[in-house]
Amino acid sequence: MSKKFKKIGLPMIVIIIVFLIFLNCFFYNQGIYIFPGDSVEQMYQFYLGGWERIRSGSLSQFEWSLGVGGNVMSYVYYFLTSPFFYITLLFPREFIKYLFLDLNMLKIILLFFTTYYWTGKLTKNIRSRLIASFIITFSGWVFFYFAYNMFLDAFLLYPLILGFTEVYLKENKILPLVLGIGALGIVNYYFLYMFVPFLCLYALIRYIEISRNNLSWINLVKAAVKFIGNVLLGIGISAIVLIPCAYLIMNSSRFTENTVKLFDTIGLNELIYFVSTIFSPVFDRFNASYYIPEYTHDFIGWGGGCSLFALIITPLLLPLLLCLKDKVKRNSYLSCYLLLSAILIFQYLWYLLQRSIDTRWTYMFLILNAMTLIEINDELEQDLIKKRCLWFSGGLTIICILGFLLNMYLNHYWPRKQLIEVGIVSLLEIVFVIIYVIYYQLKKRHSWILIFVLALEAIASGRIFVAYNYGINYKYFEQPEHSTEAIDYIKSMDDGYYRILYASESYQIPGAPGAFVITTPNEPFAKNYPGFSFYNTVYNVETDEFYDRSRSNWFVSEAMGRNKVYNLMSAKYWVTYDFETQIPEHYEFYYRDKQSGYTVYRNPYFIELGKTYKETINKDYFKTLPVFLQDQVMQDYLVTEFSENNVYELNSNLEYVGQLADEKHREFKLDVPLSNGTLYIINYGVSEITLSLYSDNNLICSQPYSQYNYVDINLSNNMEIDKIVVEGENNSGVAAFMDVYFEPNDGSYDQWYQQTQQEKFENVLFDRDYISADINLTDERYIFTSIPYDKGWKVYVNGEKVPYEKVNLGFIGLRLGSGNYHLEFRYEIPYLKVGAIISLGSLIILILLSLRNSKKFRKS
Incomplete structure (x- = not known):
């Protein structure tokens, strides 16, 4: 040849x-x-x-x-x-x-x-x-x-x-x-x-x-x-x-x-x-x-x-x-x-x-x-x-x-x-x-x-x-939901610290048995914005306990509803193209681009960077509670490992409505119609369900869900629900009698939010690896931040490095007395410098060995 x-x-x-x-x-x-x-x-x-x-x-x-x-x-x-x-x-x-x-x-x-x-x-x-x-x-x-x-x-x-x-x-x-x-x-x-x-x-x-x-x-x-x-x-x-x-x-x-x-x-x-x-x-x-x-x-x-x-x-x-x-x-x-x-x-x-x-x-x-x-x-x-x-x-x-x-x-x-x-x-x-x-x-x-x-x-x-092995049809990739225009718009208007929620967008490819999801769990990464969902086998395990409450296997999907928790975690915007029925509770219209077709909604209960707490609750006890109650308790009690408190009192007027049987078709009739509030269904391990609400046997709304532990839906003041139907096969192997709760919109959450704003972070500067903020405390408080706990973070209070702890199952928290404080959070990849030194040392050794071998070769 x-x-x-x-x-x-x-x-x-x-x-x-x-x-x-x-x-x-x-x-x-x-x-x-x-x-x-x-x-x-x-x-x-x-x-x-x-x-x-x-x-x-x-x-x-x-x-x-x-x-x-x-x-x-x-x-x-x-x-x-x-x-x-x-x-x-x-x-x-x-x-x-x-x-x-x-x-x-x-x-x-x-x-x-x-x-x-x-x-x-x-x-x-x-x-x-x-x-x-x-x-x-x-x-x-x-x-x-x-x-x-x-x-x-x-x-x-x-x-x-x-x-x-x-x-x-x-x-x-x-x-x-x-x-x-x-x-x-x-x-x-x-x-x-x-x-x-x-x-x-x-x-x-x-x-x-x-x-x-x-x-x-x-x-x-x-x-x-x-x-x-x-x-x-x-x-x-x-x-x-x-x-x-x-x-x-x-x-x-x-x-x-x-x-x-x-x-x-x-x-x-x-x-x-x-x-x-x-x-x-x-x-x-x-x-x-x-x-x-x-x-x-x-x-x-x-x-x-x-x-x-x-x-x-x-x-x-x-x-x-x-x-x-x-x-x-x-x-x-x-x-x-x-x-x-x-x-x-x-x-x-x-x-x-x-x-x-x-x-x-x-x-x-x-x-x-x-x-x-x-x-x-x-x-x-x-x-x-x-x-x-x-x-x-x-x-x-x-x-x-x-x-x-x-x-x-x-x-x-x-x-x-x-x-x-x-x-x-x-x-x-x-x-x-x-x-x-x-x-x-x-x-x-x-x-x-x-x-x-x-x-x-x-x-x-x-x-x-x-x-x-067919590839996905090219038309799927032509859908406007793949563009970054909505995120680019939000970034152009707001360079602060916040997270973005997205609607579940999908596209029906011609001839395919079902619609292909466009907004996958890695949607935030693909469009480069802070979110809540991801799909990867390697991640920040310090937040495992927070993720475990809602994830399945290697991915964490964005849950529908659960707005109280997302509010704590600094959710500010919600983006959609087609699914206006999924608008998070109380979110307000912000902007619509008619040419691209996206709509942005803004959260009126936005909590920037975090909040202060008066009370704490022991983490081990907290984890014994159902996830639904955990999310309620977390609003007023900071979850810490060292707390000795095992008692809580909810600030909402949560009402127990009843229980759905462990059947594929679950039906519950109400003696008194429900209106103007949030309905909670505790679905435990039955992740795939469809929730339908009726009034006088007329279907008012129907919403499919794919999430664990509980689902929630907002009832407007012009809705009067007298029958609840939940359909979904229980393949968990454990009986799932679904409890139903209702929280009326009686103004208690508005009062709670106004209270959080009395001692809030001011002058927040967000630069990805560096965050700074000011806060004024009238008495001793526990500080919760929605910054994930990671040993790469260093926290400085008034210029002095201070220790911090993991709170709320995976976030940075610390305790401060009364006074005015300037907080700084700086991040460095753990052991990156150590790795760089070892790499440099190894290269030097390799160069020396190569020079020695070349000298031996020339002598021979």
Whole structure:
């Protein structure tokens, strides 16, 4: 193969393959390929929000749109340390939806060539390098995690670092290896965590192979210590990101909670399922194997566990590992397969490798497959492996494909249409097996033949993925609710301290079974404003107890109603396009843009920065109360850990109305109609309900809810409700007899609000990482701020640094006597400076070691 082809022809072929895979996205969806779920709710939103912050210069250490706020390092690998994200800064915000596919295509192309670089250190056989590059680049692992752009950011560095490891082992050059590890730690610390154990295993088996002629235990131990030292040096370079992030995630439930026991194993069904993924490309990103559906076995990772598919040439050639003449490599690779198989069986080892019960770690099989196939192909081309072994392996592969297909048919896993489709794909795989077997029978094995067959299989596998995994229709992204115009308007009018609520906006895509939500929990982040909702696995855990009252799993949605709590947390504006029926209680019309269609409402009960309290209540006792009562009590009692008070008295005229039965259709008739007040329904764990209100059997209003613990709705003075109907299935497993309360608008809340304004914060200055305010106290008070508790905050009173405590389940509070005070709140990312010092020190050590090695090289 000519050098010109390697430099020009091969890159062009790879680019064409990738383009053909995603061709339909350009013709039928205007080049947009973003999936429902995490792809649009996390990845896309984080890119939008990152673009907003960098372009506007508003990036700060404390991120106010992470729920009620948190350390910006929570988002670091989603955009801040992704080199591909910075490409989006060259384009308008509206182009990001198109760039998502373009950038992921670029990552796949780069993955091919980082793999090609690495394999060049293992063999000079161009065909072996091509096989390895194709099976990694167009693998089931890559397509299965295609929706997670930060995964691909880091994964393409894996082969590059393996190549640098080869340079280190053969030439003793530490610079590329250490810098590569450092770069991986900065780009994605999670993938560094997953990679280091495998990297050490890889270095061990490669050292044994390279040093087989003068191998000794002493030399092995010395080499291992030296290699681990260099790995630690690379990790040290990434400390500027690693240390602050480690501080965040060490307290995260993902890293502290583990339900898997030490000797828990997967069953035979799960093992067969994993094996079946080897023989089938990824059809559905929520089901790695179409031969055996995800629902037929126990949980083995999100979406049924990751696919082990690495083109059909892998199961064809892999059995020939037993026929390798190089005993050192054969035994090394067999040992690695046994080790990885043991990890596959014992789920606790999954948790150790990735801190979750998922199968992202199975990339190890993929890289090991590439190494093994390189050696097998080398020996096949040298005629060291008998041809009949290949025929036997081909027959075994075909039998496995037909066996899984027959099992699928006998168990009626899929409807007829899908069964036919899988059958056609299986037939195609068998054809590829036969072609590969015939190829190896040729006396002259031209590289172009192998490239052609590999390219066809890569295109077929990729096209199957794209055909079965539809992206969101481009019309969804054209809706005006995606624009930042409403937020830009509010910011232009108000640069103070406040939070914004948003309406639940959605769009019905033509042909879709249901409407797609536009205002996802990451809406505040995408548009760069302080809000209440978020969806991320890493966040400010100091506010966990506050979030736990309303969240589900990894996301905190904005609740409908609950205005008393949102008032405490400095909610000031509410934005909507279509859902005028959701206007928060008492919010007043502020502005409407007729051209863009948005409307802004303002809260007349806005509490800027916080309020003062006379009374406290013990946190442990407070948490025993129902969430509904917690929100009422929190209005007048500051929740603290050290309070000894376990008694409270509500300031409202809350009335108990009655109780709804634990049924799907709950109906309650009132003896006296309700009007002019707030109705509360305590729905506990029945999150999906529809509340309907009637007057003389006439439907007055009906509102669906999707939230826990309680819902509330405002009744105007012209509404007289005499019947309440709540519909919703109770799947919580616990009986839910729903209590009903009513709070009349008797002026008590107005009195409460006026009282809060007598001792309020004045002259509030808000600059994201810096907040200052003045307050005048006539006597000793407890100060509550709606600033989330985070150890990165430093509080100064009249210029003197003072201690503070966590109050109201996750916010900054302190106690002050009478007098005039100037308060300042300054934020610094915890351990950022420590990480920077370690990174700088590691770089200095690396430079000194490199200089020493270069001097030794010149002397020799």
